[in-house]
Structure formats: structure tokens, C-alpha cells
Amino acid sequence: MNIYEKMMSIDRRILFVLIALSVIIPLLKPLLLPINVTKEAKHLYEFVDELKPGDVVLLSLDYDPSTMAECHPMALSILRQCFSRGIKVIVTSLARPEGLGTAEMALTQAAKEYRKKNGEDYVFLGYKPNAAAVVLAMGENFRLAFPNDFYGSDLENIPMIKGLKNYKNIRIVVTVSGSAIIDTWVIYAGGRYGVPIGAGVTAVMATDYYKYLQSGQLVGLLGGLKGAAEYEKLIKHPDMATKGMDGQNIAHLMIVFFIIIGNIGYFLGKKAKASKGMGG
Amino acid sequence: MAIQFFIPHQISLEVYRGALDWLMIIAGFTMVLGIGSLIIHHTNKLKHQGEGWGYSVVTLLGLVVMAIAGVRGMGIDTPFMQIFIYAQNPIQATMFSLLAFFIASAAYRAFRARSFVATLLLLAAIIVMIGRVPIGAKIWPPIRDISNWLLDYPNMVAKRAIVLGVGLGMISTALKIILGIERSYLGGGK
């Protein structure tokens, strides 16, 4: 076996270990490479940053466990930004019933950090099927879509909701989503009721939603783990996404390295074979 | 049903919703058919004590436990959701993350610059992979803009052309089914 063949026949398990290490080591020993902030993330941050204490934001955590890796850090960052500035938050989760668990996790964690009280500083409305109908109903009145909050209290008895009727009392809707539900928000809540919309989506989806940025239908957009890390940087509260970003960096480099090694082996091996063929 | 699209009238809307419901009901039965053949497959294995019949017990148990848990409702605190959160979801999420490893292995073994077009593909992939993470801008700043440009223009253009072609293909297949020209879904018997 010559060197080229060796280069082309590394056991796949070695590759697997390398990939795993390129994620694990940066997590343990963060390099904290600088993260450049895109203008899409900055616009969203600035919009929320300009709100006054007491303003209300509707945050819809429309993702489920399968896209949690990318969406969860975004949700936490936005909640932290709101809570740290005294902005009140209404939370819904409209994509799938499985999303209830992840939404509640994010909300309770952020609320604990900032000692915020359910019913006074935030409300968790929960999930109802048929997102389009729910988004439209909330345009008329929150009580129409959600007579009770997630924990079963009557909306009339929740202090924070008093005086809030529909999107007109909301400064911005932010949807963090792993699915096409973002279209529903943009078309119905944004298009029909004129409320500004911001969004956080997975990396795969991000390219599909630039169109809404250009047309001004979205205030800002966070794309994938990178977008989440950008937001963590903006609110100066680095967390999971920032730590994960190092892993993402190194793992991407590792894969590119594999492609190059594989191709060098392939070409040199072909050349060697060709010259041998001529000799024989 | 194609005609319905152009008729906003209530009656037409009800026909449409009705048909959608019917399709869903039939799909429901088909789903049961799939689960039925799953159960038959595994009970057969059990009966013959075939290789790995123990795993069939696991499958059948999982199925029964989940179905029974579902009887008690689907809220966050129910056993159904708990099993979902702590068993079904981690396994599924982990299986998807296995792809990260397979991509690495495929990158090393399969992605060869065999031809000019394959080289184009590889280069675009590498640029996007590096350009989309912070370290890329550190190594070579313009790569970020290049990768964004690739995503915004050539990527969008190619997708649009494919979608146009696929769209026409889908419509003509649908027409052929309605006109009774396409019958291969019935098994090709003439």
C-alpha cells in the first residue's frame, strides 16, 4: 500500500472521532473566536432595544425539539433582552404540541434569571392547533384564541393582560421557528394587522427568508446557530450558541480538510497509477 | 377539484374542505395499514423466534406503551409527553445528528473533483461552509460576501429553474392521472 492509498483509506471511525473532538474540545476550552454581527441581527436587536420598559413583545416560540439546537439559544437571548430592560412578554408556541415543552423550558429559565413573575412580567399562552386561525384570532382579541393561559388561569384574572387586546397593543412579534410558520406570521399578523415582525430561523431555512427582509416585511432575521451567537453577542450575554460556535468553526474546517485530503489522495493516486501503467 | 380553486362560493368551499377531510381519513387508514404491517412483521418474528426476536418485543412494547399513554391525553405533564421528551425525541434527534458524522465521512471519500461541474459544486460548498462561520472572515474576509452572493444569486436561480421544471412536471402528471393516461400507480396492468 503506497502513501496515496493510505491517504484514501483512513478508517471512517478515525474521521468520526476527529469530528466529535472538533466539537467537544472547543466546548471545554472555548477559543471564543470573534463573532461578526450581521445587519439583519443588528436591526432586530436595535428594534427591541429602543422599546421602553412596560412595552409588550409577543414572542412565539414555534420550534420543537428537533430544531432546538439552533432555536433555543435565540429564544433565550430575546427573552433575556426583554426581561433585562423591563419589557413584558407574551409567549405562544404555535407550531406543534411538542414545542410546548421547549418553550416552557426557555421561559422559566429566563424568568428565573431575572426574577420575573408569571402573570405580571410575562404570560405563557400555550399552543392551539391551526396556526393561521390562531394568528388571525389574536389580531381581533387574545382572549378569542386563548381563553386561558397555559397554566389554566382565566386571561381576565391575569394582571399583565389587562388593557391588552390584540396586536395593536404589541410593539413587535418575534417568531423563533423551525418551520414555515414564519410565513403565517408575516402574511397574517404583519400583512393584515400591520404589526412589525422579527424572526429567528434555522440555517437551512435562512436563505428562503431573505426575501422578506428585502421587502421590509421582516424587521430582522437570525439565521441558525450563528444568528443565535450574534444575538448573544449583541445582548452581551454569551451562552450556548457562542460556545457552540467554536465547535461549528472547527468542525467546518475539519470537513473541508477531509475533502482536500480525499481529493489529494485521489489525484495523486490516479497520477501514480497512470505512470505505473505506462511503465508496465 | 381543480375547478374549485376558482370558485370562492361557500358550497364550493365546503366541497373542498369535505374532500380534504376525506383524503385525511383515507390517509389515516393507510397509516394504520403501515402500523398493521409493522405489527404483523414483528409478531411473525416472535412466533418463529427468528433472529433478533428480542428486539421485536422492544418494538411492540414501545408501541403499546405509547398508545396506552396517549389515552391519558397529550398535555406537557402527561406520561405521553414525558416519554416523548425523554425517549422518542433524544433518539430521533441523535439519529439526525449522526448525519454530521456521515457527511464527514462522505466528504472524505465521495466528494471528488471528478469533472468540471463536480469541481464547481465542491468549490461552492467549501466557500459556503467556511464563509458562513466566523472563522472564515478571520482567514479571508471577502469569503463572507462571496458566500452570501452564492446563496443569494446562483443558488436562488438554480432552485427557481428546478422548481419551474418540477412544477410543470407535476401538473402534467396530475393531468395525466385525471385523464386516465397515467396508470402505473395501479400496477401497470393494461
Next chain:
Amino acid sequence: MNKKLQTRDKGCLRWWILPLAALIFLLALGGGVWAQSPGDTLPPSPPSGVTAFDTPNDAGRNITIDWQLSPDDVRGGKTVKGYDILRSESQEGEFEVVGSVVAGISTFQDDKVDNHKGYFYKVKAKDHLFSESEIVGPVETSGQWYNTNRTVVLIFVVLFTTLVIYFVSSAKKGKKLYVRPIPGMDAVDEAVGRATEMGRPILYILGLSTISDVATIASLTILGRVAKKVAEFQSKLIVPCYDPIVMTVAQEVVKNAYLDAGRPDAYDESNIWFLSQSQFAYAAGVNGIMLRERTATNFYLGMFYAESLILAETGNIAGSIQIAGTDAVVQLPFFITSCDYTLIGEEFYAASAYLSREPKLLGSIKAQDWGKLGLITLIILGGFFASLHIDAFVNLFTVGH
């Protein structure tokens, strides 16, 4: 747009409109002048020019109310906080609030009405005091039978249907139609031959979708041709299935192909079986087959998801000839990099026609090509007009709801 006031008595529909509009206009004007005295002790000026009409292009049960903003409703201005919309079933009857909007908005849709029943409306501008507009009505709603917003879709569908029918019927009459060679499909014979020589089986994957997916249908057609070749060459064909219905259909397709090839005796139903309906379990199962049976050729034709990479990479390692085709755009790059031939999107649909040479399938390919030519022309025209800033052409293609 058929915005119109509809009355209970359809016969007197037309002459109604003008006097009514004029009356509303005059009254509103008068009201506006009367109310336009400043000071906070006075109510805001009422909204004017209220119109109510059956919302067009819908299923009925919806009335749109439009009005002009109260003169006191100015951005950053003082008084008007919003409007209430009131409805009654008779002109003198009790009006009830059916909705309200904030200042600056001048339209409302009332969707809590019944069809074929007259309604009266008025709009109330409010701050801490309020003033009401004139009453308008009666208006009634009904569902419309044709959605004018969708005319352009109808035109496209009709044109394309005509094309398909024309070319299919002319192909049936025996007109020769050319189809360009499609990479991979010419290799089918060779691949099957190679498998026979090596004494190894051929693996055919129909994708991971249901029978109603276009990709699955195209794949079944190709399966028929491949199976016929396999029967002629007396090779072995393995088809592990993901969907039980697709499986039973595939069995019939292969059985018929063996019949066509004159070798019904060689057909073995146990080679086409249901593997699993779980994505990763299916992928793992197929991987096992590829490595154990050392398949000579693998076909991956149909709808694929994330498992495409696992399948194609394993086949690549096993050294099989691989032919893939799908309309799943996200999966295509993985196939392209690890398969010998990959059919992209529509190419995959066309392959079934190319292989089978059936005139009716070829006819529809021809129709699709003409369709594409039409699209290209429209894009060029559209680009041309848009460059000249003539937006009317581009707007022709806007489809409303």
C-alpha cells in the same frame, strides 16, 4: 372587481347606487362642516363616505365597510382614538358594536353576518366623546361563483391542459417525437448486463414517499422498464419498500414486467418486501442489503430525505454503479457527489418517458417543453417591460386571495 351594493330587491339594484352615494356624500359633507369646530369639549368629526359592500371573491358571509377618516384623525393629532363599527338589521333598529379599529384605519370586515340578509352599518369616531356617521345599507352578502383574482391561474391551467392534450393525442396518432438522451438512462441496459455477468443482484429503491407523490409514480414507471430488462437478462432484482401501498403496487408492476418479457416463472414476490417505515431503520436495512448482497447496481429513484447521503455513500463504498433521481432539491447534491448518474428534478420525470418510449408519455414531455418555452418568453417580456418601468405587465401575474 365586482364591488357593488346589493339589496334585497335585486331588480332595483342599479339605480340605487348613485343617489345613495350622492346622499351619503352630501350628508357627510354637511356633518363634517358642522362638527369641525375645535376644542376638547366637542366630539370628534364623524367619519365620512361610509360604504358597505359584499366582500368580493369570497365564500360569502363577509361584508367590507370602508370610510374616510374623520378630519380630526391626523397623525400625531389630537382627538380621535379609534372607530367603532355598528350594525343593525333594520334602519331604525338597535345598532350593536361589531368591531373596532384604532385611529388611522379606514376599513373593516364584518364576518359575523349571514348570507342573503340585509344589514345596516354606521361608523362611530371616538375619543372621550364620539360622533356617528350616517347609516348605510341595506347590504347583503352571498358567495361568488367565480374568483376574478385567480383568472391568470385559470388561463395558465387551460393553456397548459390544451398543450398536454394536443401533444398526447398527436403522439398517439403516431407522430414521432424526439427526446434527448438522458444521462444514466442509456446506462440501464449496460448496468443490468453487468449485473448478470457478475452474478450479482440489482437494488431498486422507490424512495420514501407514498403512492400519491409524483416522484413515486415516475419511479414506478421506470421500475417497470428496469424489471423487464432484468427479466430478459435473467438477473435478480431486489426492491425493499418503505410504504406498504407502494410495495403492493411495485409487486404488480414487476409481475407485469416479467409477463411482458415472457418469463412469468422467474418472478419471485419475496424479493419485493416491506422493510420499515422508520427512516433510519430503513436506511440501516438497505445498507445491510448493499453490503451483504454486494449489489452490482443501485437505483435510487423517488422522493428522498436525509437518509439519501447514508444510502449513496454506502453504495459508493461498496463499489456499485449508482443511478439516482429525485425532485428533492436538498438531497440532490449528495446524490450528485456520490452517484455515477443523477437525474435532476424534471429530468427524472422525463426519464420515465424516455425509457418507456410510450407515445402518451413522450407527448406530455413535449407539452412540458412548450410550457417552458412559454415561461421563458414571459420572463424575457417581463424583464423587458420591468426595465422600462412598465409595471402593468408584471402586475398581470399577481394572484389575489
Next chain:
Amino acid sequence: MHISSSIGIWIAAFLTLFVYSFLYKDNPFYKFAEHLVIGLSGGYYIVTVWTQILKPKLFTPLLQQGNLILIFPLILGLFMWARFIPKYSWISRWAIAFTLGVGSGISIPSVMQAMIIRQIQATMLPVGFHSYIGWMNLFIIVGVLTSLIYFFFSAEHKGFLGVSAKIGIWFIMIGFGATFGYTVMSRISLLIGRIQFLMTDWLGVLH
């Protein structure tokens, strides 16, 4: 550094490790997790199909509200099951034909609208030679046209058509490269998510 005391987290962590053990090679632990998830997802489907579809759409209206027309989809659904009995499997053709027929009918206008008309409208862009956007719009139009020409089947790819189709396939390949790149990104993020779960929620070595 606190190892989790929640039983659920421990179960989830072990199942995660079971699945990763497949990377070394196929083994009983992986098989256990794999068979478990097949069973669980089967059960999950049964519950969702029943609570979301069959009960609200079929049995409640049929039995309690006497909506007798729903007997037809019930029968068609049962026809599907005829596939189980080889002798009567032809009956299921009716159900398949109905499903496909109605499905095709519904799809034609919506595909025409979403995949064709909206897409060509978005391509009708103003071309200009004095601005970046103007040039890029020209680029988009040329790109879409040449890529579409690649999908011409009834004419030989020679001469002008050949050149266009060749440029078209370049566009398509670059597009696929980009898709590939960000698919990698997503998958790596998922992996990071799982490893963070193991290291944070379970072992507590990170916080």
C-alpha cells in the same frame, strides 16, 4: 459540576449514547434504541391519527352527529386494507384511484400558482447597466433561462441550445454546492446540540 439527578435526563442520555454507539459498529445497544423508537413512533402515530383525524373528522360526526356521507371515506379507507388480503387486493385500487384523482385535482391550480406563476413573476426584474442591482437582475434572468434550457428534452442540446444548457448546468451545480454547504451547517449544529445536552444537562461539566 453537578451530574443530573433527573431520571428522565439519565434515560435520554443513555439512549443518546446507545445511538452514537452505532458509529463504532452496529451493536445490540443501537438495535435496542432503534427498535424502541420504531415502536414509540408507531404508538405516537396511532395516538395522533386517532385524536387529530379519525376521531374528530370521522367517528364523532358520523356516530354522534349522524353525518352519514362520511360512510364513503370509511368504506374507501377500509378498501385500502384489502391490500392485506392478496385475493382482494384489487379492491384497494379504487381507494388509490380516488386518493390520487382528488389529490391531483387539488394540486393543479395551487402548483400553477405557487410554483409557476409566482416564480416567473419574481424573475421579471428591471435590468439596468448603471447599477449593481441592475446587473444582478440581468444575471438572475440569464441564470433562470439557461438553467431552464437544460431541462429541454425534446430538442438536441447542440449549438445555442447546447451552450445555454451547459451554462445552465453550471448554475445548477453551484446552487447545489451552496445547498450542500448550509446543510452541513445545520447537521453540525444538531450534533453540537446533542453534545451540549450530554455535557450540560446530564454530566454538568458545562454551564
